[in-house]
Amino acid sequence: MTSQRHIEGRCLCGAVTVKATVTNPIVRACHCDMCRRHTSSMFMSLATDGEIDVQGPFQTFQSSEWAERGFCSQCGSTLWYGTTHDGVRNLSAGLFDDAAGAPLKLEFFADAAPKGYALAGDHRKMTTVETLALFAPEDDA
Template structure:
């Protein structure tokens, strides 16, 4: 018999509470990105939780920044908390895991740009680790180094 999973209900907020977010996650996993833009935007690795795109509701002073020709990032206009990273063509949003208590209780499943990860830290565990070349091949094969 197939087990039917109940989607995880996510509810979170930015640091100051001005932005609130709710979403569901049918398969809540964490993904970490070590690219230079994510590290500059967050001052570290960007860890996001995969949520069902049509379920994301965000209220408050959200500021969107177009970080490249194909990607954008959002943050709270009041406190600067990172809210999401997304692709422009499909309007996808990868929510910052830090918005949710205990990162939504999700498990790390994937790292991107592992060859760009600073030497000062590393994630433990058995999960998929993609290099810069593998990450671009997956998401933007025609873009090369532009992120």
């Protein structure tokens, strides 16, 4: 039986704290151009359940028509990638010790990853087309 557990994390300077609930936590990696520019690498996020509590000095930046990125306004640590239409925040795995013990299960924009960013393991690797269909579906209008 799987049970929920509460996790707590923080930014580099500790000014921002994050609390979340996880049931089956997984780590996802995104190789899109914006994530690489924002983090100087891929963005590693942790899947969480329901409510997320963020306390401290953070700011957001609208990075596309459908997404925003949260960061600590004191140290600049990446806090989340969020979709604006539904308010979902995908928390940075690095906020939590040992990424909350979660395994890597998914890569977004895997076909756009630089050669030196190859990740080991047997996990799903979504192409650019598959990722865009998931996050930015075209309107049927």
